[in-house]
Amino acid sequence: MKQRSLSTVEEAIALERSVARSAGKALAQITELYEQSDALRTLWEMKFRPIGCDPLDSATPLNVIEQLNQTFTYIASARAVVTLFGLHPELAPFHVNLGNVAGSDVESCSPGKLACEVFAAVNTSNNQKLNKDLAKVAASGAEHKYVFFMCPGVSVGRQFKLERIPGVQVWAVGDQHER
Template structure:
């Protein structure tokens, strides 16, 4: 069975379902880790974390490598935070979110006038992630409004200001909190 990772979002209440799934699957992973820690040696634990499916996909709950879970989970949270902002700002719009490795922009309005990329990383400059996203957004000639939403502890404000100056048609928004209720 193929899981549909492209989802239409109409209102903020829908986002709470996804937040609940993220928390639930994080809890499953932590419980699994507690057992693993009590039953394995240090190197066995690290081996399992690196190579085995010790975690769960954050939204849909199938088994997944924990490193992938972490990467996806925080990007999903950034996407959900972005959707809260977008739904507040554009009350008459509906949005399509592409979770995971689904193709297309991470978030796009149903009329394709608003496009967004979202990510979470230790540093937004790592692997040129933010620049690649900004170039992709810049290349789109259809959308009227473009956003880059991200979370990072190591974002340098001077670098971000330079990016904002270099990409004036794209709103670069740093999400400051990735906690969910």
């Protein structure tokens, strides 16, 4: 299921750990494949076959490139929820839309109170993702508006210099996979 309702910080951390376990399974598959083949064949398999698994369900095969993209967005989403528990505990539980699900990436159980977009990228200007998410959140009618992201070299915390639209806060949730 690509939608989750997270009622506690512990549930958000458990989501991140579950995604990490799926990453471990994928890495084991890649290692086994490489041990039985050569580098080019291994890369070919990773690109074109379901070598890897769904980050939310390790029993479901998935192309490793897709797993990579989803994994860090899901981790960023879990960390965004942890931050939101600190900022707005009264708005819990938080509904997290993982994958291609309509609506904001993170919403409050109280309609119209919270809209958040979340992404993980090499940098904040990659594919204009930050600008697109800022515009999407700004257009929402939510009372509280956020964009959360994970990028290398950007430490955890509010990113005032990236807040280009009044009323939309921008937060980095980390620049590494580790907590």
